[in-house]
Amino acid sequence: MTASLLQTELGPVFDRRFLFVTGKGGVGKSLISAALAVRAAQQGERTLWVEMSESPRGGHFFPNFEPCYDLAPIRENLWGMNLRVQPAIEEYLAVAFKLPFLTRMIARNTLFQVLTGALPGLDSLIPLGKIWYELGRRRGRKPYWDRIILDAPATGHALAMLRFPQAALDIVSSGNVADRAREIDAILADTELTGLIAITSLEELPVDETVDLLSRVHAETAYRFDGVVCNQVLPDIGANEHQRYLAWLDGASDPDLAAQTTDPDSLRSRLGWLESHRIIQSERAARLAEQAVTLYRAPWIPLTKETDLLDAMIEQLPAS
Amino acid sequence: MIETSIANHKILIVGGSGGVGKTSVSAALGLAAARAGHRTLVLTIDPARRLAAALGLDGIGPDAEEVNVSLEQAGISVPGELHAMMLDVRNTLDQAVERYAPSTERRDRILNNRMYQNIAGRLSGSQEYAAMQQLESIASSGDFDRIILDTPPTTQALDFLTAPERLQAFFDSNLIRIFLTFSGRAGRGFFRVTDVLFRTLERLTGAQVIRDITEFFEVAESILEPFSAQAARAQRLLRARQTAFIVVTGANPHQLRAAAGFSSTLAEMGMRVGDIVVNRWRVPIEQDVPEVPEAIASDALADRVSYWGAALEQLTQVQTRAIDTLAADSGHLSIIRVPEMPGSIHSLQGLVSLSNHLSKA
Numbered sequence: 001m002t003a004s005l006l007q008t009e010l011g012p013v014f015d016r017r018f019l020f021v022t023g024k025g026g027v028g029k030s031l032i033s034a035a036l037a038v039r040a041a042q043q044g045e046r047t048l049w050v051e052m053s054e055s056p057r058g059g060h061f062f063p064n065f066e067p068c069y070d071l072a073p074i075r076e077n078l079w080g081m082n083l084r085v086q087p088a089i090e091e092y093l094a095v096a097f098k099l100p101f102l103t104r105m106i107a108r109n110t111l112f113q114v115l116t117g118a119l120p121g122l123d124s125l126i127p128l129g130k131i132w133y134e135l136g137r138r139r140g141r142k143p144y145w146d147r148i149i150l151d152a153p154a155t156g157h158a159l160a161m162l163r164f165p166q167a168a169l170d171i172v173s174s175g176n177v178a179d180r181a182r183e184i185d186a187i188l189a190d191t192e193l194t195g196l197i198a199i200t201s202l203e204e205l206p207v208d209e210t211v212d213l214l215s216r217v218h219a220e221t222a223y224r225f226d227g228v229v230c231n232q233v234l235p236d237i238g239a240n241e242h243q244r245y246l247a248w249l250d251g252a253s254d255p256d257l258a259a260q261t262t263d264p265d266s267l268r269s270r271l272g273w274l275e276s277h278r279i280i281q282s283e284r285a286a287r288l289a290e291q292a293v294t295l296y297r298a299p300w301i302p303l304t305k306e307t308d309l310l311d312a313m314i315e316q317l318p319a320s
Numbered sequence: 321m322i323e324t325s326i327a328n329h330k331i332l333i334v335g336g337s338g339g340v341g342k343t344s345v346s347a348a349l350g351l352a353a354a355r356a357g358h359r360t361l362v363l364t365i366d367p368a369r370r371l372a373a374a375l376g377l378d379g380i381g382p383d384a385e386e387v388n389v390s391l392e393q394a395g396i397s398v399p400g401e402l403h404a405m406m407l408d409v410r411n412t413l414d415q416a417v418e419r420y421a422p423s424t425e426r427r428d429r430i431l432n433n434r435m436y437q438n439i440a441g442r443l444s445g446s447q448e449y450a451a452m453q454q455l456e457s458i459a460s461s462g463d464f465d466r467i468i469l470d471t472p473p474t475t476q477a478l479d480f481l482t483a484p485e486r487l488q489a490f491f492d493s494n495l496i497r498i499f500l501t502f503s504g505r506a507g508r509g510f511f512r513v514t515d516v517l518f519r520t521l522e523r524l525t526g527a528q529v530i531r532d533i534t535e536f537f538e539v540a541e542s543i544l545e546p547f548s549a550q551a552a553r554a555q556r557l558l559r560a561r562q563t564a565f566i567v568v569t570g571a572n573p574h575q576l577r578a579a580a581g582f583s584s585t586l587a588e589m590g591m592r593v594g595d596i597v598v599n600r601w602r603v604p605i606e607q608d609v610p611e612v613p614e615a616i617a618s619d620a621l622a623d624r625v626s627y628w629g630a631a632l633e634q635l636t637q638v639q640t641r642a643i644d645t646l647a648a649d650s651g652h653l654s655i656i657r658v659p660e661m662p663g664s665i666h667s668l669q670g671l672v673s674l675s676n677h678l679s680k681a
Contacts, residue, residue: 025337025338026338026570201339205339206339235624235628237621237624237628238621239621241621244621245621257622270629271625271628271629271632273660302632304572304574304635304642
């Protein structure tokens with residue numbers, strides 16, 4: 001049942017040059033976006049992976065990498081940065097007003113920080129403006145980056161970011177903000193260039209939140225989510241031998257399976273737990289599928305170390 | 321011990337990173353307090369639909385609802401009372417404006433200001449700010465003798481504490497007076513840096529937004545002091561003897577490390593940590609760590625069973641070792657282990673069983 005709902009091969013949306021990846025906290029958004037970035041880099045694409053976090057995860061996934069505002073190499077073909085709002089504002093002001101010294105003073109002024117914090121959406125505008133800049137950079141006749149993958153903020157903040165261009169244009173029609181809002185709108189609306197991807201696990205709250213995010217974005221903006229990656233999808237252990245497997249879980253004796261363990265009862269109870277959760281997961285996947293968006297499968301990986309998890313996920317994410 | 325935390329503290333704040341089950345633990349904690357005979361309120365932010373339904377919170381507004389009736393119908397006897405309330409950010413801020421506005425004219429000007437309508441409830445930090453305001457109001461009303469606050473769903477546990485402080489800076493009267501002085505034409509040119517600052521802001525946003533902000537500040541100034549005073553009371557409440565934090569975490573090593581870091585930051589900030597609840601721990605069965613085969617899934621059923629059996633076992637071992645390490649490093653803090661539970665916890669029976677696990681530990 002799950003198999004038919006969840007695509008096991010990543011669709012063409014994952015080949016777009018800019019991927020905006022969001023999801024509820026704790027569902028594996030950073031893991032999946034990092035895995036997508038490493039895979040792009042492994043295919044020879046010059047790739048930029050961008051986090052936007054006060055406590056970035058990049059250093060956990062890539063032990064020799066320290067995420068900060070300045071671009072830093074992670075591995076062959078892969079660069080990373082942590083796009084925090086404050087340094088982005090400083091850089092933006094310096095570029096926009098060509099007054100590096102004065103603008104730094106202004107940007108670090110408490111009053112200015114409070115006001116920019118109070119202006120709705122400025123914390124969306126400036127980071128997206130940075131992405132716009134990186135997307136537009138050229139290297140000779142080719143784009144500087146073959147691929148930019150944004151590990152965007154969690155769903156609530158991501159919704160604010162996606163609402164931002166229209167909201168900004170409702171309030172201001174001239175000035176830098178309006179110009180930037182138009183540029184960002186052009187990127188987000190460009191379905192050749194940009195893919196909006198939501199990550200979720202098939203648990204109750206994340207699914208609720210994803211349904212909510214998708215329906216709001218689709219109702220309130222001109223943008224569309226092109227895919228939802230369901231992470232931590234439990235394995236279908238029964239697969240093609242389901243009857244036999246369920247019978248064994250139920251306590252039927254099966255010499256072939258009995259040979260696998262010294263403690264069949266506890267193994268049965270544990271795998272029984274997995275099977276019941278797998279069924280609940282496929283029901284939730286069916287709920288998500290009502291959103292008319294393609295669902296992709298990312299497996300549950302029974303590892304806990306983040307570097308191991310990333311390696312396994314890169315291998316497990318099926319090629320497009 | 322969760323009983324000790326409940327017995328000694330009037331306010332329990334349930335914090336932790338996103339996706340670890342804070343809301344369920346909050347509800348179960350509320351149930352445990354009500355079972356201990358307290359008149360209890362669980363203030364939650366955005367519960368899963370079935371949990372909301374289980375608590376009788378489905379589709380209701382921001383008023384406290386009594387859950388006892390549904391508990392009794394489910395055959396659960398509770399000596400105290402259990403109430404639940406969902407936080408409505410916009411409504412909380414509107415109510416505070418109504419309470420503190422010096423006149424109805426002022427109140428209406430604030431509520432109708434475009435800036436206020438734009439930022440109330442949407443500004444980052446406003447959910448956390450509203451939660452603190454609501455907590456302070458309820459605590460000072462004296463209506464409940466136990467209040468369980470489920471903190472807003474953020475990725476980082478600490479955001480709950482830092483977001484209101486950042487927002488508080490926005491309400492700082494001095495800053496706003498400076499703004500009002502210098503944003504008017506009369507103020508321009510006096511002070512070169514401020515002048516440049518405003519020109520920068522104008523070029524950034526257009527003059528219109530500056531006018532909106534100025535009007536907002538003009539009308540809002542009259543309620544800033546009571547707002548700030550309430551926020552300051554809320555900050556004190558967090559550090560009061562009657563308040564303790566319950567830190568919820570998942571059972572994986574990086575989650576446990578984050579929880580340990582969060583707990584020590586709380587302590588450094590002068591706040592009390594009651595217990596650390598390790599949620600969704602997979603209880604180990606065997607003693608030896610089995611070998612995990614190379615292939616993630618092979619073809620035959622026996623191989624798959626063997627692989628996943630071994631993988632689950634290894635996972636439990638890793639989790640258990642990490643929890644043991646946390647327990648050894650946390651000294652006097654009590655660590656409550658809640659096993660991964662079969663079936664749904666988003667039902668009254670599920671809550672009862674979660675509450676039993678919290679108390680049994």
